[in-house]
Every structure is written in C-alpha cells, then in structure tokens.
Amino acid sequence: MRIDIITLLPRLLDSPFSHSILKRAQDKGLAEVVVHDLREFSTSKQRQLDDYAYGGGAGMVMMIEPIDLCISKLKAERDYDEVIYMTPDGELLNQGIANELSLKGNLILLCGHYKGVDERVREHFITREISIGNYVLSGGELAAAVVADAIIRLLPGVLSDETSALTDSFQDDLVAPPVYTRPAEYKGMVVPEVLLSGHQAKIEEWRYEQSVARTRARRPGLLDE
Ligand code: 6GU
Structure with a gap:
C-alpha cells in the first residue's frame, strides 16, 4: 500500500x-x-x-x-x-x-x-x-x-506473531487485559497467581474475564455495539 x-x-x-x-x-x-x-x-x-x-x-x-x-x-x-x-x-x-x-x-x-x-x-x-x-x-x-x-500496523507482514494486531484492544470490541513481566514480585507488588501457573486454558479464561470487566468499567459503549 x-x-x-x-x-x-x-x-x-x-x-x-x-x-x-x-x-x-x-x-x-x-x-x-x-x-x-x-x-x-x-x-x-x-x-x-x-x-x-x-x-x-x-x-x-x-x-x-x-x-x-x-x-x-x-x-x-x-x-x-x-x-x-x-x-x-x-x-x-x-x-x-x-x-x-x-x-x-x-x-x-x-x-x-x-x-x-x-x-x-x-x-x-x-x-x-x-x-x-x-x-x-x-x-x-x-x-x-x-x-x-x-x-x-495492520498490513500483512508488518507485525510479528508476538505483536499481532489480533490481540489488540478494540479488535474484538473489548479492551486488552492487564499484562505483567518479570519480576514476579516487586517491592511487595505481585503478579496475579494464575499468570504464573502455566495453565494456558485458565490463563486465557482469566484474560477474557479481565477484558470484559475492563471494557465494562472503561468503555461500556463497546459492549452495546
Ligand atoms: Cl483530522 N484535524 C484537526 N485539525 N483537528 C482534529 C482532527 C483533524 N481530528 C481531531 N481533531
């Protein structure tokens, strides 16, 4: 293009x-x-x-x-x-x-x-x-x-799998879930246990629930659409 x-x-x-x-x-x-x-x-x-x-x-x-x-x-x-x-x-x-x-x-x-x-x-x-x-x-x-x-950024080949636009906020009318990286604990602030569990199905479920809750709190209009 x-x-x-x-x-x-x-x-x-x-x-x-x-x-x-x-x-x-x-x-x-x-x-x-x-x-x-x-x-x-x-x-x-x-x-x-x-x-x-x-x-x-x-x-x-x-x-x-x-x-x-x-x-x-x-x-x-x-x-x-x-x-x-x-x-x-x-x-x-x-x-x-x-x-x-x-x-x-x-x-x-x-x-x-x-x-x-x-x-x-x-x-x-x-x-x-x-x-x-x-x-x-x-x-x-x-x-x-x-x-x-x-x-x-949406053109085929521009983003790698890791940065894929498919998981962006808004791409499925939901905002993105929270993300964390190392360390698992910083000055007493911890990463949600489920993300450290290695249980991929549970992690996906948690992310989806977080996305829905966040969308309801921040962009309720998206849920009507
Ligand atoms: Cl496209 N132009 C200007 N001047 N102001 C804007 C805009 C565009 N979109 C939002 N505000």
Whole structure:
C-alpha cells in the first residue's frame, strides 16, 4: 500500500514514519509513505496557498488550485481507492475504520489547516473525511500520522506473531487485559497467581474475564455495539 500525504507542513511528518514499526514496514516494502509539500503546487508568484473567505469572517481558507494540481498529478501516476480529508468534523476514527482502510490499495490523505479547504475540494475530490477525536488540532498532520499508523500496523507482514494486531484492544470490541513481566514480585507488588501457573486454558479464561470487566468499567459503549 502507498499512502500519499498532502500538507503545508511536510517537515512535521518527517519523524513519525522514520522509527520502529512504521520504518520497518517501509524498509520491508510493505508500505510506502510519501509526503507532498503543497507549496510546490502553488501557481502564484508569492507561493500563496490560502486566501480570505468569500462573505468575510475570520480565518483563511486553503485554495482549490494547488490541491487540485497535487491530487491530479498523483492520480495520473497511479490509482487511489480513497482521497481522505483530515478534518475535525469528519467521521470519527475507530478500529473498524482502520481495519477497512488497511484492506484498500493506495490512499491520499489531505491535511487541513486554518478554517479548512475550499468546499469545492470536499465536493469534487474528497471521497471520505476522517477526524481522530472531538477536539481541535492546529492542523491535520498529526491526525494523518495517526491514521497512517493505525493502518500500516495492520498490513500483512508488518507485525510479528508476538505483536499481532489480533490481540489488540478494540479488535474484538473489548479492551486488552492487564499484562505483567518479570519480576514476579516487586517491592511487595505481585503478579496475579494464575499468570504464573502455566495453565494456558485458565490463563486465557482469566484474560477474557479481565477484558470484559475492563471494557465494562472503561468503555461500556463497546459492549452495546
Ligand atoms: Cl483530522 N484535524 C484537526 N485539525 N483537528 C482534529 C482532527 C483533524 N481530528 C481531531 N481533531
């Protein structure tokens, strides 16, 4: 899968994809993340990318032309399954959406800024709009990194058996059970006996019960779904 991210702040996205699992996924050729600087697609002398809103009001609006030129160039080079606009009023990201997107081919993520993009971009170029939560970030870049991370870790071959996404929180609408590692006792704080028992069936049963209890306590909404 290839993920193209279109942004006013390409440097903001240097780091998230240069470490650990996301870096390894790219090194193995399982995912490719390409960041595009929208400024390179500005046609004006001053490299302008935003302008005042028609009708007045505070805040600048991202212009349609540079976005059109960037998306059109990408679409001429390969096919894309979705052109996603990162915006606080988009569909709320959850594990189901991440799972669904991980099964797609190539994706474009467009990062919003200021008061957002000219509405004609959303009407004519965007196929889907995603938010990562009900709070406002200063731009869509960090949200795009979150979406890309949630997708890439699900691609076949990215995670090993030990880190498998199958046991993640949310993957079966339950949060994950508590985990422990050595030492079995630390300053009087002990690991639950069952985990040291070697009795795998009992351990699985305990983990499931813990997951259900935790989900009821922390995310009761998941149990209704
Ligand atoms: Cl996608 N963008 C911005 N600017 N803020 C957000 C968001 C996106 N998702 C949650 N807050």
